[in-house]
Amino acid sequence: MxxxxxxxxxxxxxxxxxxxxxxxxxxxxxxxxxxxxxxxxxxxxxxxxxxxxxxxxxxxxxxxxxxxxxxxxxxxxxxxxxxxxxRVRRGGGVVNEILEELDECIPDNNDVEHSVLRNELSNIIRTFVNELGQRDAYIFTSRYFYAEDISSIARKYGMTRHNVTVTLSRLRKKLQSRLEKEGYLAS
CATH class of the missing domain: 1.10.1740.10 (RNA polymerase sigma factor, region 2, helix turn helix motif)
Structure with a gap:
């Protein structure tokens, strides 16, 4: 249908x-x-x-x-x-890995001021992903939207685990730079 x-x-x-x-x-x-x-x-x-x-x-x-x-x-x-x-426990599972990976470039701020900026952050990230090449965009969204583990991403894209890890690290650094440039993060 x-x-x-x-x-x-x-x-x-x-x-x-x-x-x-x-x-x-x-x-x-x-x-x-x-x-x-x-x-x-x-x-x-x-x-x-x-x-x-x-x-x-x-x-x-x-x-x-x-x-x-x-x-x-x-x-x-x-x-x-x-x-x-x-909520209380840390460690274990792919989601905790993902959150730890993103901690380096996206701060966890829960006060009112930062909640107002959440939409702006979403727009910056959406634009960032849209500007990536197709493979990098798929790898980024596979990991950080669909929460896929690194092994399955590597299989899906014919890469080694190491290559996926390096690619994700490079993309997080690019995102962090972008967020700093946009004034969302302090340099």
Whole structure:
């Protein structure tokens, strides 16, 4: 079924919308969620929550790219579940590795002033990724959006783990420079 037809099912409040979404994007969402959450029960709960959130958001939202829309919902819910389960503990799992990697170029500021700047940071990062070459953009988003581990990225792009690690390090340094240039980080 075409994305437009699935979206129309949501607008008609037809429960087949969830079934069709699952048929078309279930494996895609499960991959995203599984990269972040390791527990099978948490994965299933997150997928159920993803479909529920889709049902609540469409309408009024009318996504231009349904795959990206549901992928972002699944990723955000999985990260929220991860943070809730790991709030006290540190270490273990690919998400902690990713957060530690990004700590060097993106500060963790939770005060009001910084929450206002969050949209600006998102725009800077989005522009940064859009300006990267296709391979680097895919590697960056595979790691930092889809939370893929380095081995699977290496297999996907025909690289060694070392090459992926070096590429990600170079990209983080470029991002850090960009954030400094934009005045988001102090030099």
């Amino acid at each position: 075409k994305d437009e037809d699935i979206i129309n099912l949501y607008f008609m409040r037809d429960e087949r919308a969830i079934e069709e979404t699952d048929l078309k994007y279930g494996k895609y969402c499960k991959t995203i969620v599984k990269n972040i959450l390791q527990n099978a029960q948490d994965i299933e709960e997150c997928l159920d929550d993803t479909y529920m959130k889709m049902w609540k958001r469409i309408p009024p939202a009318k996504p231009l790219i349904l795959r990206a829309f549901i992928g972002k919902i699944a990723r955000d819910l999985a990260l929220n579940m991860f943070y809730a389960s790991k």
